[in-house]
Amino acid sequence: MTSLFYSNLSKDLSLILNNADDYNVIIEVGENENKKEFRAHSVILRARSPYFKGALSSCWITKKNDMIIFNKPNISPNIFKIILRYIYMGEIDLSEVSCKEILELLIASDELLIEELFNHVQDYITEQPTDWIQGSVPLAFRTAFKLTNCKKLQNYCIESICEDSYSFIVSNEFLSIDKEILYKLLERDDLQTNEIVAWDRLIEWGIEQTPGLEDENCDREKWSEEDFVALKETLNQFIPLIRFAEITPNEFHNKIRPYKEIIPKQIYEEIEDFYHKSILPKMTTLPPRIRKIDSKIIKPKLVRIIVNWINKEDLWATSHYKFNLIYRGSIDGISNETFKNKCKGQMKGLVLIKVKQSNKIFGGYSSIGFHSIGNNDTNYDLYSRYYYSSDNFIFSFENSEDTQNMKISQVINYDKAIYDYYGTGFDFGFNSLFMYKNQYLHVNNGDNNYENNLNTHEIYEIEEIETFVIH
Template sequence: MTSSFYLNLSKDLSLILDDADEYNVIIKVGENENTKEFRAHSVILRARSPYFKGALSSYWVTKKDDMIMFNKPNIKPDIFNMILRYIYTGELNLTEQLSEDILRLLIASDELLLEELVKFLQEYLIEQRKNWVHENFVFVLNTVCSLTSCKILQDHCFETICFDPELLLASDSFLKLDKDILYDLLERDDLLIQEIVVWDHLIKWGIEQTPGLGSLNCDRNKWNNEDYGALKETLNEFIPLIRFTEISLDDFNYKIKTYKDIIPNQIYEEIERFYYKITKDTLPTIFNISPRIGKLDSKIIKPKLAKIIINWIDKKDSFTLRYKFNLIYRGSIDGISTESFKNKCKGQVESLVLVKVKQINKIFGGYSSIGFNSIGDSLLRVYNGNLRFYHSSDNFVFSFENDEDTQDMKISRVKNHNKAIYDYHTTGFDFGFNSLFMYHDQCLYANNDDFNYESNINTNVIHDIEEIETFIVTKQ
């Protein structure tokens, strides 16, 4: 048996820090009048920080009278004091700290490669300083945009914007958005906003970012070819991210055509063909980006996988219609049982079910254009006692290896249209009798012994359900 005595260890190391006995490093932090020297021990710094392990090597250090001298002018003394105490004792008290200082602490921790502290500070800001982050998310994003270790905080800010973009667009802070952040934002499929609004604000941002334009030259009627050329250069990488097929013909005529000169010729020609249907093949090929799907309230999959499912529903490889997913059932909230599923997911309605299973990081699902149970008699094809089969030519079942991996995805479409859905009292849902079905409350089967669906996801393994969600699917 191994016993741990971390409390006393932390206290002892705290005494070493406070007394700085036999120190061999002097670290000068801050700049101008706000500077301070800290005394430390190289063996502790190198053991606790990969940054110091390299920085205090014989190739980097400057020594004076056998003392290692080190400068960090970009970190404020009060911030470094918290970092040094964390390095020595593993303790950190943020109760009285300003949110701005916690963000500065995060940046400094990233520079010093303190991964544990970086992860903790991101989660602390999101959970304990949520209101401040929401009120200052542009400042937060601009501050951490180049830090790959701060993805948790970046994703939180992006999700905040996507769910309520008016928070960003209603203020002038949008015009100060870093170009890399704006690019990542416009790439997202879950940005819940009309595409013409995206276009309008992109133009405003571009004008503000272009030298010679902005407040100095805001009257477009006075622009010359050089002005348009400068704006085109500013927005060149962003234009292909606009989902032009989501913009109405009127908005195209009044808001897009006026900026024809900043749009690459090939893209603009395709836009015109699409809007005026010059050829039969009106779907674009160069800028063919599928519509944004808005916020997907799923704990099981990411929007990237939702786009693939939409393509499967449309039976297309690229351009898709816009769909809305309305969550009506979640097992962790409503209870994982056949009874709960049937109560929440009944009626003849287009539906999508997603299932995350235990033990392995795998996701199963199925789309039914007719629903799962209590469908009615209009689509009833086979009825014999308790056997009730319903007709659909659009249904399919599928699997993913995890919540965002598209490398090993599989789909099985219905083959026997008259047995697309089996409605039985002991199953929550049942595609094709046994192609994919929920049985005994929390068990998922996918054996397809009756071959009513294609045999691409078949397995003899009986999976335990960890989470299950159902969405009503509607075209917009």
């Protein structure tokens, strides 16, 4: 049987790194005031790094008094200290290292061909919450797209920006990002930005990237036909990524129309048909961007499906819906009384329910609210009342990301769209979908006030419940 004693080996090698007098390499790292010398052993460096194996070969080295002198001005002393500790001891602690330095460590470990360290640092970065990198997004992007094998970081950076798109898009850093990064951002459905802001900044980025235009102070009156042609060439691949159907007619007239010359003719004609004739474009077929929702129950991709069910006539309203969380069972408590206290009054509301022992999700949309709505309908008695709505619906998803097996049941008896009853938290259509005895969800549609598409007569125990006011 083989016994392994890595702990003592690491300890002994640390003594070699910190106290040995038999070193044969002096490595100078950093520049100017931030410059430092490290002493090391060529045999260990060559064994642990393919880069040093080549760089310290006899044909590359510079010697002074039988000592190998090696310069790495592009790596800072702090970063190289971490790398040496890893090389000698196989240890690394990133808990007290700044985001900026971790990104520099990623670049350095890639340059020195230390694959294990590179993979560890990349995994560490992508395990952090998305706001961890916000202060260093530009550096992170430059790092991610400089390193072609750093796909995890590329995706992580894009996800981070999509969480807080506006602050990055309006920043100065946006105007200097690479076109590959810009393309990846604009094609994302979950980019959290107003589409006219994306258009404005795209134009500014294009002007910045087009030689000669930036010198005209963005004054279109001074542009020649050749200037428009040059800008068109710069932005040609990005124009189809703009969701023109999310831009209002007034914004189109003031901000899109002046740049007619840079938009492909067929796309521009389709945009005009959309605004003047309400004909949806065929060339620019990307769907509206998904708006962020503070939900622990569903993923953003399902929000678009729900919004499409809500939205019927306003073709460019999809992107303008906002979901404000007003009740979450895991925070406020799951009970009829709590639901009624948090979710009362006339409002456009969405309720989502995750049930126990299943991935299944149920929900309902009410254009009028859930209870204590008003006195606009028949008061049957002191404890119950029906309310009218022609827009309400209930639905189900198989899981938090399911886009294939969703089911929707529209209200068919408008006079009984919502049943306001003291014994329930909410009740769509008198027993179609209702919360009862504080923690149970009934889905049976016994009175057929909604379409019978959910096809269930089960009683579920509620694991999580959320309610949103929709603006």
